[in-house]
Amino acid sequence: MQRAVSLLIGVALLFSAAPSAEATERLGARSGVAFTFDDGMSARGIREVLAVAVAERTPVTFFPTALSLKRFPQIWREISAAGFAIGNHTDGHRSLTLLLATSGEVAVR
Numbered sequence: 001m002q003r004a005v006s007l008l009i010g011v012a013l014l015f016s017a018a019p020s021a022e023a024t025e026r027l028g029a030r031s032g033v034a035f036t037f038d039d040g041m042s043a044r045g046i047r048e049v050l051a052v053a054v055a056e057r058t059p060v061t062f063f064p065t066a067l068s069l070k071r072f073p074q075i076w077r078e079i080s081a082a083g084f085a086i087g088n089h090t091d092g093h094r095s096l097t098l099l100l101a102t103s104g105e106v107a108v109r
Contacts, residue, residue: 040075041067046072047075050075053084061085062085064086065090
């Protein structure tokens with residue numbers, strides 16, 4: 001998996017180096033690629049993504065579920081200490097659209 005993640009990052013960086021004219025016009029002077037990884041339900045997978053991000057010096061934002069944070073607290077502390085951003089990917093990866101339809105806005109919050 002580490003090789004696959006490294007290859008994906010390399011390809012994305014290659015494409016981000018030369019944005020299309022349409023993208024340049026739409027985004028103005030900004031260009032680039034944002035790497036995000038969701039869920040984090042495998043300690044091995046999380047560590048592999050982190051290893052590639054560190055080795056390639058690539059900023060990554062991780063979006064773990066609360067379940068992942070509870071299951072692997074030390075890994076998430078290491079990721080935070082390494083300076084990577086960590087966002088909120090819900091408590092247990094429920095469908096927010098379905099939750100909104102069945103239980104309302106309060107349940108989604």
